[in-house]
Amino acid sequence: MKKILMAIGLPFSGKSKLMREYIDKGYEIISRDDLLEKLIESDEFKNRAAEKIKELNIDPKNNSANFLVKNDIAIEMLAAIVRDIVLNSEHNNFFYDGTNIQKKVRASILKLKEDGVQVDGVYLKVPVEEIERRGREIMEKGNRKGEFNEQAYNQLKYIIRMLEEPKLEEGFSSLTVHDFVQENKRELQFH
Numbered sequence: 477m478k479k480i481l482m483a484i485g486l487p488f489s490g491k492s493k494l495m496r497e498y499i500d501k502g503y504e505i506i507s508r509d510d511l512l513e514k515l516i517e518s519d520e521f522k523n524r525a526a527e528k529i530k531e532l533n534i535d536p537k538n539n540s541a542n543f544l545v546k547n548d549i550a551i552e553m554l555a556a557i558v559r560d561i562v563l564n565s566e567h568n569n570f571f572y573d574g575t576n577i578q579k580k581v582r583a584s585i586l587k588l589k590e591d592g593v594q595v596d597g598v599y600l601k602v603p604v605e606e607i608e609r610r611g612r613e614i615m616e617k618g619n620r621k622g623e624f625n626e627q628a629y630n631q632l633k634y635i636i637r638m639l640e641e642p643k644l645e646e647g648f649s650s651l652t653v654h655d656f657v658q659e660n661k662r663e664l665q666f667h
Contacts, residue, residue: 477593478569478593479568479569479570479593479594479595479596480506480558480562480569480570480571480572480585480588480594480595481572481597482572482574482576482582482595482596482597482648483495483573483576483598484577484582484597484598485575485576485577485599485600485601485602486577486602486604486607486635486639487611488610488611488614488632489600489601489602490602491573491574491600492573494598494600495571498571503569503570504565504567504569504570504571505573506558506562506571506572507574508554508572508573508575509573511554511557511558512550515554515557516550521546521550524553525542525546525549528545529542529545548580551584554584555584555587558585559588559591562588563591563593572585575635576597576642577635577638577639577640578638578640579640582597582646583646583647586646586647589647589649595648595649596648596649596650597642597652598652599641599642599651599652599653599654600654601641601654601655601656603656604636607632608633608636611632612629615628615629
């Protein structure tokens with residue numbers, strides 16, 4: 477049976493560290509960010525978004541409405557890509573690396589259960605204050621891949637507001653929650 481483990485957590489919650497553990501266990505990694513980067517540059521995505529925005533008669537200057545339309549299309553297209561990867565791969569175990577903080581994003585991947593794929597979730601539950609602290613620290617040190625500046629930090633605050641904590645009832649085969657514990661100011665752990 478094929479199995480996909482969906483990482484769930486805000487940026488800076490420790491998903492990359494968790495991913496490395498699953499690489500060591502032989503899991504194939506599916507990177508949402510890598511797929512999304514290619515997808516939003518594709519003609520298919522651009523055409524579908526433009527058609528939907530026109531169909532809904534949305535003002536091109538309405539960035540919020542345009543974002544919502546593009547977000548929904550990206551969710552649908554990403555789910556199809558992930559499905560193709562999982563079902564057409566020789567591998568059986570996959571780690572889906574992404575924030576997956578919105579219920580509708582998770583629901584799109586949970587549809588893999590209809591194809592006989594076991595979908596498990598692992599939620600890295602870190603307090604918002606800790607996420608913001610980590611973001612500030614990374615912004616000040618400038619030690620993150622790409623540019624993490626003041627604008628990106630403000631976007632992080634928007635992403636935090638989008639968080640919908642996962643529930644087993646959404647359809648996961650299993651859902652593991654790693655609660656954050658700060659034992660002292662230097663040692664950060666999950667239990």
